[in-house]
Amino acid sequence: MSAVIIDGRSVAAEVREGVARDVAAMTAHGSRAPGLAVVLCGDDPASAIYVRNKGGAAERVGFQFQLHRRPSRISTAELLRLVGELNADDAIDGMVVQLPLPAHIDVDAVADAIAPDKDADGFNPVNFGRLAEGRAAPVGATPIGCMELLRRYDVPIGGTRAVVVGRSLLVGRPAALLLTNADATVTICHSKTRDLATVCRAADILITATGRPGSVDASYVKPGACVIDVGTTPRDGTVAGDVDRASVEPVAGWLTPVPGGVGPMTIAMLLRNTLSLASARRRPAAVV
Numbered sequence: 001m002s003a004v005i006i007d008g009r010s011v012a013a014e015v016r017e018g019v020a021r022d023v024a025a026m027t028a029h030g031s032r033a034p035g036l037a038v039v040l041c042g043d044d045p046a047s048a049i050y051v052r053n054k055g056g057a058a059e060r061v062g063f064q065f066q067l068h069r070r071p072s073r074i075s076t077a078e079l080l081r082l083v084g085e086l087n088a089d090d091a092i093d094g095m096v097v098q099l100p101l102p103a104h105i106d107v108d109a110v111a112d113a114i115a116p117d118k119d120a121d122g123f124n125p126v127n128f129g130r131l132a133e134g135r136a137a138p139v140g141a142t143p144i145g146c147m148e149l150l151r152r153y154d155v156p157i158g159g160t161r162a163v164v165v166g167r168s169l170l171v172g173r174p175a176a177l178l179l180t181n182a183d184a185t186v187t188i189c190h191s192k193t194r195d196l197a198t199v200c201r202a203a204d205i206l207i208t209a210t211g212r213p214g215s216v217d218a219s220y221v222k223p224g225a226c227v228i229d230v231g232t233t234p235r236d237g238t239v240a241g242d243v244d245r246a247s248v249e250p251v252a253g254w255l256t257p258v259p260g261g262v263g264p265m266t267i268a269m270l271l272r273n274t275l276s277l278a279s280a281r282r283r284p285a286a287v288v
Contacts, residue, residue, distance in 0.1 A: 006254055008262055011149060012145075014152075015272055016271060023062035037065075037095045038098060039097045041070045042072035095114055117280065120277060127139070131178070140170055142262065163199060163203035165216070206227045208243065216243045229242050229258050231258060241256075
């Protein structure tokens with residue numbers, strides 16, 4: 001039998017609808033709408049489109065959205081000042097500094113500067129550390145989107161073997177931690193992994209985020225496994241995934257398509273992250 005195709009578009013639509021309902025309830029009770037700020041440096045066309053999509057989605061669910069555009073020549077110090085201003089702005093509940101940043105920017109300094117309680121994309125290392133400890137924390141929208149797809153499609157996680165191909169801070173490492181926290185036994189693979197196909201074939205859940213189109217074929221997939229393809233490489237006016245769908249679909253138990261799988265979840269989960277941050281900031285402080 002062919003794999004169940006995981007429909008990221010429909011799941012993302014359900015997530016957005018849920019966020020919109022919660023925002024409506026929040027404002028009906030007298031709270032202001034959640035505020036999301038995105039910082040865009042430079043004129044990368046793909047980033048500009050992505051940020052425009054974020055802004056439109058945020059406004060449609062009832063958020064207050066701010067876009068802060070800065071030229072590519074901005075210095076690290078200037079960018080840090082802007083981040084500091086957004087940290088201090090009580091109208092902002094969640095913040096994203098769009099990647100990639102210009103090559104001369106100190107990305108680590110920017111990540112360190114984002115207030116952990118406004119970190120809508122899990123960029124600050126404090127939140128990454130909380131995730132590593134198994135504590136509640138904002139997590140990058142793409143990896144948490146992968147977990148949401150697994151949950152919505154009732155893919156078993158506890159007690160399974162999971163393999164994550166790719167060790168980036170944006171996807172691979174947080175995805176591995178999320179799976180570990182959900183009681184999977186996890187292996188992280190990368191460019192130096194020997195006999196990658198053999199390692200992948202042991203996985204009940206295989207997440208690939210390498211940006212190498214079509215590199216994962218049926219020889220990498222255990223029959224019945226869940227394959228989550230995070231690859232989004234531009235090609236011929238669309239995007240191509242890491243997975244060779246034609247060969248993998250007859251083998252896998254579940255499969256995310258590209259496009260239409262993980263991609264739509266990223267903005268939806270960013271909205272949910274921001275709503276969670278806004279709700280937390282509105283809760284009264286505990287009396288000690």
